[in-house]
Amino acid sequence: MKRLAWGVGLGLALLALAQPFSLERMQADLRALLAQGPRVAGTPAAAAAAEYLAEELRRAGYSVEFQSFTYSRTRDLGTGLWVEGEALPAVGVAGSPAGRVEGPLVVVPGAGLAADFAGLDLRGAIAVARRGGIPGLEKARLAAERGARAIVLLTEEPSGTRFTFGGQSPIPGVTLGRREGEGLLGQAGARAVLEVRIASEEVRGRNVVAWRSPSAPRVLVGAHYDSVPGSPGANDNASGVVAVLELARTLASSPLSEAVWFVFFDGEEDGLWGSRRFVEDHPEVVRGLRAMLNLDMVGVDVNGSLGIGGSPELRVLADCGAVQAVCGGAPGGGSDHVPFAQAGVPVLFFFRGLDPNYHRPTDTTADPRLLAQTAQVVQGVLERLLPLRP
Incomplete structure (x- = not known):
């Protein structure tokens, strides 16, 4: 498995720029999520993961709400x-x-x-x-x-x-x-x-929604926390979840947090159910969004760069050079930004590629340094985007 080459100078520069982000805290978050086992939507492991995220967000000063929804899932027999x-x-x-x-x-x-x-x-x-x-x-x-x-x-x-x-x-x-x-x-x-040979089952999923201000957000930052059966889901997608959680902690005392909601989606692996239901159930919030930023599989350096896809007007706001990140393109579909894009919201998708452990029992590691780097790029986008508001 390839990893980003961190020279001494680069490592020191990143640590200086990412000072608010705690690598130790992110490593602890990863351990806590993986300890639950595969976070398949509708299972006790997914429920425990949602409770962990809610508790950490409340501790950081956010109001938290669970958005519950149901859907039908097929199980291979x-x-x-x-x-x-x-x-x-x-x-x-x-x-x-x-x-x-x-x-x-x-x-x-x-x-x-x-x-x-x-x-x-x-x-x-x-x-x-x-x-x-x-x-x-x-x-x-x-x-x-x-x-x-x-x-x-x-x-x-x-x-x-x-x-x-x-x-x-x-x-x-x-x-x-x-x-x-x-x-x-x-x-x-x-x-x-x-x-x-399949059987149908009803699944109860829960999105975790966090905000500092009750006002409608201008930007939504999200990641899905569920994984597939048999996979601990470290890179897919505890990596995105931990990066978003640490970003929320870092911004909690910043004015930026008053304009951002953080959403952790459930049911992504079964067909983007959590993000689809959020869009359906929050039409006024969605209409007022300047952007939706989605992080999925950002903890393994598959391609030697941080892939950023989505709306051209948002991509120009990503200053990867500020954190010495190498950035490239990313595919346009397949994750929770898609329902927002279909609703007319400008989106950015942060993605480092499909690693060899994708959807496998061996998906057990994600690099906190890559998570910090990704979160820093996302923070830069927020800082450039939100001052544009009237």
């Missing part, structure tokens, strides 16, 4: 994929209907974008498409429109990594990692059997 009789380690995608499908494999060319589906005859087939480019749910709908009975999404991540459609797919869908899945691209026409 043993999905299977067999190609010419060979079993492959496929995993059902959350939001997939249950069912057993038999048919020939048809490979969607290219990256599996909308144009790649054009002209394909998928009647009675099991479509095979690469994941990415456009949402998996859109790929499933495009495949269904052309007659496919099911879809296999090939991922860059290892087999067994869990994904969600973020909605209800019209056809059964599974994922398969690159090592096992690349072979399917050369097996067009092979007979396959796909069986998705």
Whole structure:
């Protein structure tokens, strides 16, 4: 696993600039969150994590409210994929209907974008498409429109990594990692059997919302605190949570805190449920926002830079040089800023890339120095953005 190279001069400069941020306190926060085990939405571990965040925020001087919501989640009971009789380690995608499908494999060319589906005859087939480019749910709908009975999404991540459609797919869908899945691209026409075995359950999630002023905020800073089954979720996304929590502590005595709400979202891993419900339930707050800043997976230096994506008018406010940070681009979707962007709010997404432990039991570490650096960049954006208010 790659880490950011910290020279002596760079380390001293960062520590001087990030003086308000306590590396020891952030390390303690990480330990407290990981001690709960996988923070799957609706479980006692997630509830304990929410209580911990609320207590720390109250201790810092914030008013805190839990926003409760419910949604339906599917649980995999043993999905299977067999190609010419060979079993492959496929995993059902959350939001997939249950069912057993038999048919020939048809490979969607290219990256599996909308144009790649054009002209394909998928009647009675099991479509095979690469994941990415456009949402998996859109790929499933495009495949269904052309007659496919099911879809296999090939991922860059290892087999067994869990994904969600973020909605209800019209056809059964599974994922398969690159090592096992690349072979399917050369097996067009092979007979396959796909069986998705799932059960539905109702989940009760809770967002943790903190503010210093009862007035409507001009900026919302957030991160999701839930993780996937089997994963302690250190980088995904205790890293973002701890950075936001420490930023809230640092700003508690600053006038900036009067214009900012800090929100810790639940249910992100099941389809952005917490952020979607916040947008739905707080329309007046959302209409008044100048920006939503979202931190997700910022504790492992995967790409050698801090990725910042989102609205161009906000990206120019990120002065990475002030903290000796190397900054690059970040993908536009897949996390809790998306519902806000869809509601017309300018957004920034802070992201360091998918590390090898993504959604795995080995996601156990995040670097507090990287969290401090990320929080410092976010603070700089707030300092540049909020003086623009009338």
